[in-house]
Amino acid sequence: MIKQMKRLGGALALVMLAATGPLHAQGQPFAPVVIVNGTGVTNFQIDQRARFLSLLGAPNADLASARETMVDETLQVQAARAAGIELTAEELDAGMVEFAARAGLEPAQFIEILERGGIAGETFRDFVRNGLYWRQLVQQRFGPQARPSEAEIDRTLARGTAGGVRVLLSEIALPQTPENRDEVAALARQLSETISSEAAFQQAARQYSRSASARRGGRIDWLSLSQLPPPLVAQVLALGPGQVSNPVDLGAFVGLYLLRDLDESGVTRTEALSVDYAEYLIPGGRSQEALARAAQIQARIDTCDDLYGVAKGQPPEVLTRTIARLDDLPGDLRQELAKLDDDEVSTLLTRGGNLRFVMLCGRVVEPPEGAFEAVGQQLLNERLTSYAQGYLAELRSDAIIEDG
Template sequence: MNGFLATLGLAAMLLTGALGAPVAAQQPFAAAATVNGQAITNFQVQQRALFFGLLRAPGADTESATQALIDETLQNQAARAAGIALTEEELDEGMVEFAGRANLSPDQFIAALAQGGVEPETFRDFVRNGMLWRSYVQQRFGPVSRPSDAEIDRKLARGGAPGVRVLLSEIALPLTPETAGEVQALAQRLSDTITTQAGFEAAARQYSRSNTAQRGGRLDWLDLSNMAPPIAEQVLTLAPGQVSDPVNLGSFIGLFILRDLDENAPTPPAGLSIDYAEYLIPGGRTPQALEQASRLRARVDVCDDLYGVAREDRAPEGTLRRETRPVSEIPADLRQELAKLDAGEASMLLAGNGYLRFVMLCGRDANASEDAFRTLGQQLLNQRLTSYSDGYLEELRADAVITR
């Protein structure tokens, strides 16, 4: 507790110097603002700024404290209009929970705040306001925010824990023994000379043989942990707008430009497995094989359809292969293609041993525990409630009569 009190004392001295002179010149119980006719006093603003400062929280200035109190007044008005109220026991529980974050009882917490000049009612109002708004949001938006089991399953397959995802554009240059030197030279030249997103997209339309070529190589967000490790390692060294060195994955060479990076995205859970199918088409990347792959794409919607195609075409044994494997055990070139696909989507980039490999993603299996399922469900619910809360507060501000 001594460390917490020392922090409060230092913050109080700093805030007294910062806030004391302007507030002293004002009438403490005059209105700093009104919200739909309800006054917020200068004293409340001073107290809130001091309270935030002692907690080392953002908003410990007069302007921010005023805006926070305006928002809370709007929230309280909405909650009370909906008939929501707190009992003394519920408020006490809220204060116990908040003070417990500093390993203090409410009485100890209030005493510590008092040393910094914060009144007990300021603490009580802050806790009460937050609890009222949470209750209102849960009552109003809870029923439409709760995710279904199917949504949680899909999200678990994509990931549930904080991680990294990237927004890339790609150029994929297929490799064969006959063209290896020429393709490697082209990849290096493109890497050395492309300096803009527009230049990269033009090169992708001209040279890339991936499904993304016609849209300039643009990919949707990809989980870094799903990508082939050689590509992930390259991407992490890039700043937005930079082009990677050529990445040789055996069946093709890839170039990538980083468009954006999100370090707070979900990442696939441990144990993620990929269910995929490969249909081998003779001829490698010849025009005839590519045309046959395009016709195959038109005949199938899901992986199970490939079995019917193999029977109808009397395909030789080994033409169709379907496997479910952990991500870590999938070869780098195949792993990279699967990372870009959703269930039912296909790639016609890969080739080898004289065959074009028609690759289709059948599904992802997270094998998640019950605890992981429940935890992610709560996270999704909280995210949606926050979104609804923020949006509705904007509506309340737009409709309110606020003077300052």
């Protein structure tokens, strides 16, 4: 709704030139069309709301959708009043000022233009009033439990998922060595050229991929583009949803990627500058013995610090703990670390005949000014929206809604 206000100026200008006819002139305008827990919603109210939403350029501005919106708002206001919430005249005036200001107008100017288009000023007041009732109820009911902790905000910033472009990928990771490089390249080309659906990609991932995501059909969670190695970024940006990349050689493995979704709606750009990770070397490469040893270690430990006990008495080069800039990491390691949360492990990579047991200890970020507050507000709004949707569904299921 708020985004539609950007186009409101042009729409209001059209209203001033010519008022449109009524959207719903049939029947008695003040007869209730629907009764919600004993409160009637009239033809006039639904017609007015449809006109108002149409003027704003909002979606679902037809009469049927406006009817459902008015039912929802009636339930919301009833619930707010039952919770003891009442709006003051000052709060309502402030809400109207805020809304009209989005079109660069005073409330009186906004109402005058609406009335020229056949929309009563009371329709605007009701729209603002109902929204304020619901907002206060949701904040009162869910605000404390929805508010994110500082640790949650820090984790969101560290993951780089609060801004910029994020991608939702599936992967097929094919480990390569000097001995099997040609064979892996041929398989990667074949898969890239023949996979034509997400289902086929999932099947191939389970069959061929050696990444931990293989058992999920290659599906990995949202990643910020800033976390990915440049060769992969170039491939991903050329894809549309459902398309498969060309093979991407990342050193220790060749990757194929399917783009499931792309999100550019972040409120602010945050960038993980460095990562803190531990690497424990297990002799035997990707042999069954080495992989079994890695599984045993993973079952025993919870954090990077626990690896010091595993490596006790062994040569110092067996275990390393490193803080490095993302830009300085080789592509294969950077890609694996991008997929990990704190204290998660990757066993995809090898080096010098050793299996690399790589564990992410943490990320080091330098968010832009104001990012912490912006991300906190974003997380709060997302949770409040989720709680509000669930609560509204409960109100509807418990309500008595009858045709008038």
